[in-house]
Amino acid sequence: MSAELRDRFFALSTGEATGEEVARYRAEVDATDTEPAATLDGLSVSWHPTARHKSVRFVDAERIDADVRELFARPSEGAPHLAAVFVDPRELSFRTFENIVPLDHLFADVPLDLELAEPVELGQDAYALSLRLPDATRAGLERLDSLNLYVPPLNASSRGGERFIFHSALLAEALTKAVTASMPEATLDGFSHVNPVFRCNRFEPGDSNFHHHRDTPYYDAARGHVSRYTVLLYLTGGSADPALDLVGGPAVSEIEPLTCVIFDQRYEHEGAPFRDGRKVFLRTELVFSEPDVTHDPEIGALFSKACYWTGESVFAPELARHADAYYNQVAAAHWNGLTSGETGEPFVHKQFRGVHFLANGYDFWFPKSDTLSLAECAAITLLDYFNCKLGDTAFRDLCDTAVVEAEGPDGTWIPAFLNAKYSEKSGSPGPSDSSIPSSSPVSSFDKSAFFPDGEETDNVCCPFHDFGRFDATRFDEIVDLYERAQSFAKAHIMPAPILMLGEDVVLDPEKFVIRGNQIHILSKDPLTPVNFAACWNSGGTPDNYIDVAATVGAAHFLVPPIVFSESDDCYHLQFDFFRNTWMVRHQQSTVPVPMIRRLSEIDAEELDDEEAFPWMDAVDPSLVTGGSAEPAARTPWWADESPLVDELYEHISERHEFYGEDDY
Template sequence: MSDQLRDQLRDESRVELRDQFFTLSAGQAPADEVAHYRAQVDSTETEFAATIDGLAISWHPTARHKSVRFVEAELIDADVRELFARPSEDAPYLAAVFVDPRELSFRTYENILPLDRLFTGVPLDLELTERAELAAGVHSFALRLPADARASLERLDTLNLYVPPLNAVSRGGERYIFHSALLADALTGAMAQALPEPLRDGFSHVNPVFRCNRFEPDDTNFHRHRDTPYYDAGRRHISRYTVLLYLTGGSAEPALDLTPVASLTEIDAFTCVVFDQRYEHEGAPYADGRKVFLRTELVFAAPKTEFTQDPEIGELFSKACYLTGESVFAPELARHADAYYNQVAAAHWNGLVPRTDSEPYVHKDFRGVRFVANGYDFWFSKSDKPSLTECATIALLDYFNCKIGDSAFRALCDTEVIEADNTDWIPAHLRDRPSDSAVAPIDKSLFFPDPEDPHDDDMCCPFHRSESFDATRHDEIIGLYEDAQTASKAHIMPAPVVMLGEDVLLDPDKFVIRGNSIHVLGKKSLTPVNFAACWNWGGFPDMYIDVESTVGVADFVVPPILFTESDDCYHLQFDFFRNSWMVEHEQMNIPVPKIYDGVRDDDDDDEDEDANFQDEMEYVLAERDRA
């Protein structure tokens, strides 16, 4: 562990911030104590401790890192792992981390926790009995299960893993999402026995992703909505029915409202309700105690002919995801995102009904470059003479909310929300605001200059030929340098976008324009590479390989970006949610090697770097061989 992190751990105020977060989350503290705590957090500015999935994580809340998430502790760097709290005694392998919500994108909105370990060795002999048909497509059951299985399910409410959902205004309460194949398999067997015959036709399995929801009596309702169906065209799987498993019992007027077809005012603990996902529904807190329930769905195998591509639904879902992220900066966008999600859910069953009210657009200024976006469409003014590759680069950085330096792209933009009935206003709006160029091309070969020619003399080390020794011309050092270059090239050369500190650069060769499509070339999957930044202390060739600079690369696996152009604008369209596309984005920092030709003072010794150097070089050589 570094001295800096040791100092942080010794800082009692930060430890108190970390621990008090979970104490106050229980909701028992007086309002003035909560206000004082929030003021402390707002005045705390510290560096993040590590990164996971591209998100900078802190071990305590700060002015920036206020959103709590839970991750497997083993994913956190070992030298800082002990700083992170383990909030659940029943799931000690999970650590609490704090992230900057401004860094979230659609890839990281949800925090799905692996909880199969809670059910390992537990007798999950589940049986659904007392089936009752409440309406067409609506059934209730009583769940019978062994005491140990019941205790495991009840323990889900005590794990201290709840967080407010992103769309908390419309959802109410708290929830967390978890994955358990063991629980899903047990429920699948029970459902296969208990479902009425018509529902068994094509039934495949229970979705192993569960949402654990908790409502206190004074929480707001989970507002009326439709559940978005699970959909996998490749496996020909689609969900048709929602499953609600109530872990606690209670009453409300009503507790579950499926108006006009059915409603439940009294619900017993371990009641299971299955209903057609075509139905709108609303849930209310119990009036007489805590309401806890699990939500998942029944997945069915469907004929190939049932799967059709509707680009308009994909367009709407893309907008919903984008506006969810933008609502961190402009809260008024949350209601639009929620409306889009509900419209998408309804469209799967009833077809897409166009909105009749105005739609939101986001006008952004990124370092003098101005554009308008809604999550599917991106407009750039041609009067600023941008290239299509510049427009595509900025749109990708925005859509995936990439990191530039230590900041998320969207946090670097000045944002203005504009609601309008159409897009006719956009060309004039952009034309009246001239832009600069914020993205320049780069020749990435400049990162990798050719080494010097080896020296003819036999130079084994500086001690034997100290006067004539030249590390840049030593044959073994040059060999290691070329190996390190090869490993770095494997990651840097395929990347379409490069970040040097806070500068964004693009590789024009990785953007191919064909017809009305922009193809972004990249590498499908990358593995981080690190080089030890150690200083020479003499004698060994590998001690002369140092870090010249650190280059950030952003790699995208995306379908072609469609574009049209008018006299005034380039109009780019990101069709990322069509059924046949899967999108990926990965971002990392890659060190660029150099040959160091100097002598390190003894005072500059870094034991951690020296100890790790051999492992680092073995990894570099392995990368060389793989490449």
């Protein structure tokens, strides 16, 4: 039944289904609430639509667990390496909103000899060029439209048509060469490269325009990169009145196929579908090196808010227009400085397990109380901003949320607002006045509780020779392996500022360091190396004795310091995550904590394969990176290399061999 549900999604997506068929299908999907099949990039994914998992995206199939991979459809004949996964939009965060599809596969065997010829200056800092390319290359580009990867954009209210986003370093490299060879030299002063992230847009006649807007510049302060020009590469030709309108500049009504329009990103512009025929075009940017590019925190604040409202609009669609307004304000501010934007800034009031807070995606306010520390406020904000998973549920799903409009021109109304909300719910005067202690939903936790020391080893030779005295918990080879397994688990648990224990969230207070007016979230712990050291004739092998004591979700963050201020009533935290975009990372991992299980020699000999290696089998293969077996694979940024990785590689490979990759 689920395979049928999966396949009907793609059949109905062709646009040929009747309204009744679609409605009936939607009802069936809404009645389907099965568990997800895997986790990818922190998102739970299903191989068919469910009541929760309704948003389709395309990923490299190799990234899906081998034991469930074949359940996922490969709907794109032209890109068979891509699998379709269904995600829950409520789990999305700013890092996962956009589905960037890897498409270098498509261009690997295509000759990418591109030339941009006959540049025509349409107006100030706006050019049109003809793309000259071999037939095979042209066919490769035109194939993009037939890959069936289009999805409606998140901001469908302001833009029509469909689009998908893909990454191709090969195509970007070819275009970089072509641009360098053809554009005026003065225009290319400081030019670095064409952005390898492309948007492929499709408009049918009659679709809505993409209303007037400025493109949000690409910005990487750490590398000193910023985009200056938008590149539109039209794969089809047609006409409209106009097809592309650069406000205050040229308008283009007739577009030939394979025309490339390059214009300064200062231009506000609008695109319209062709009168006849499909309009298909790629959009990317020309990126420049500007070492003097400075970061304006106010622009960063607006961008943070824009991204936040995009995510919140999944729950409250009315917030989408605010996101659009902020994106446009940011885009304009990049060139002209910041001007005042719309009035009536929105906020969301949230309650998470008794903690009230107010947020706008850049500012987060918490009422001060004896039971809520600054570190806990920072932790809740990270959980909210990145929409972390607690157990199987996304953080935002666990909050009671209401959109509120500002009650004044500045933030002075906020402490009283939060105090009042607290009183409403608890019946007590307010968190700072309450005489009833309440516990924080994010309490401190001592992670060393997961890692009791191994016992002093005895002088037993082995289970066979000293059967009467054999105690697994004191046998040297087992204790050695236990300590190495601890070392591996510690590499992933100790650096995490936040842990998920079932649906409980706990924090490591030592990872939240407060200096002056900043909260630093520490992301890495140096790993203490475990120095280690066989007469095994029977009684299984040491890894039979290492079991799982507990399973811990570890949330890792690589973020700049959080700035805060405080008044008598409130903590006010500010997150400018986009100051250093490349530094902003979040990932959750699930880590099994090892223990030694007491088995007799006979028990160990009689274990069946499913229960023979409990801890080794519980380790997520995606955490087994680095090591000598895979020199090109990078250890996760939070984990120093663990000495156990090679052994885990071997174990995983042997299991694959024994069971066959599809069964393991």
